[in-house]
Amino acid sequence: MTARLTEPAGRSWRAEPYAEALRAGRGPLYLRRGDGRLLPLEVERWCADADEADDTVLARCSGSVLDVGCGPGRLVAALTRLGRPALGVDVTPEAVSRTLRAGGSALCRSVFDPLPSEGRWDTVLLIDGNIGIGGDPGRLLRRTAALAAPEGSLLVEVAPAEVDERVEVHVEDGGGGHGSPFWWARLGTRALCAEAEAAGWTPSVSWQAAGRHFVHLRR
Template sequence: MTTTAWRADPYTDALSRGRGRLFLRRDDGWMLPLDVERWCGAPDRADLTVLRRCLGPVLDIGCGPGRLVAALTAQGRTALGIDVSPAAVDRTRRSGGTALCRSVFDPLPGEGTWRTALLIDGNIGIGGDPVALLRRVAELTGGPARIVAETTADDTTDERCEVRVEDADGARGAPFPWARVGARALRRHAAAAGWRQARQWTAGGRVFVELRRR
């Protein structure tokens, strides 16, 4: 379901160009802009705060075009990106990163050994069920593992919805489940999945939370 949606032409076309006006759109008309140019660029100052929190081998879940994976690789770090979009995986590889076209719920290399998992650019929403996602990340990580997740700016947001990727001309992809989660809700979902909040910070108008295994 998610794989089909993120392979839709509006998203693929935008990644191929490295730009384009894309949105996540609900059926009631609500739309969330997707920052394709930032995703396809180099890590910005907010991203650098995330990279500094990475410990050991890093798994970037929903890596998109791979700016974080490529940056970690350039530092000599072990990093793997996974994404259900072939265009995203291809762009990650061309930027120097290592990536696989997989869902986080598929079998993955090194299960139980990743020390840091990234859920950036709203990827805590993958699958529309944050608790299920965080439990899956617990299976993928080992030792004193950590998750660095990006939340909504509104601390109280806790929403499940069905969305589509849509471009400025109205071309739409297939519907898929998504979640939007603020820091307060993330703390609650994390506790249900065996994680605890270790740190929260804001950079560049974006909100990040570091979770540690309980």
């Protein structure tokens, strides 16, 4: 069943306190679930340079790269420094601005908006939990399949636990500031692979680095 958004998720990510955390380059920042549980967001890591785990992702990127939900753009900037064609897409203007300041290229759009070079991207990225975008992984995986080249790849960061959930959340800063509710998803490796195969992707390899978990999918 497709999750229905309480409010367009893009509007929630554009609003404070997420944009303010990106401007400051630090948290604390959380996704608060309806059951009260807090999911920490790693703003400091996102705003830093690519780290050891990110390097394992960058090493698997081939050809042109589209980073969906690029945030402040550390991966796009790293690819650009390597001389690789890369574009970030994010709904938050501050994220796009930080990506541009870091030397990368980015557009302020949703992944579901029309995008450049649809059907021709060699590698698509869904890192930092971005398989959760929209709360409907099947729809997101079908969309990335339409964006990728016929022999393209999708690199996905998954939850370290074997979870498969769609939850209503809002962004919260721990000091009373919070955004509007929207739907988000969390998938572990098994759940991702099941959803991916139904969307036209074939699991290739999974790996771990610095406590983070990733899956490489192919068209």
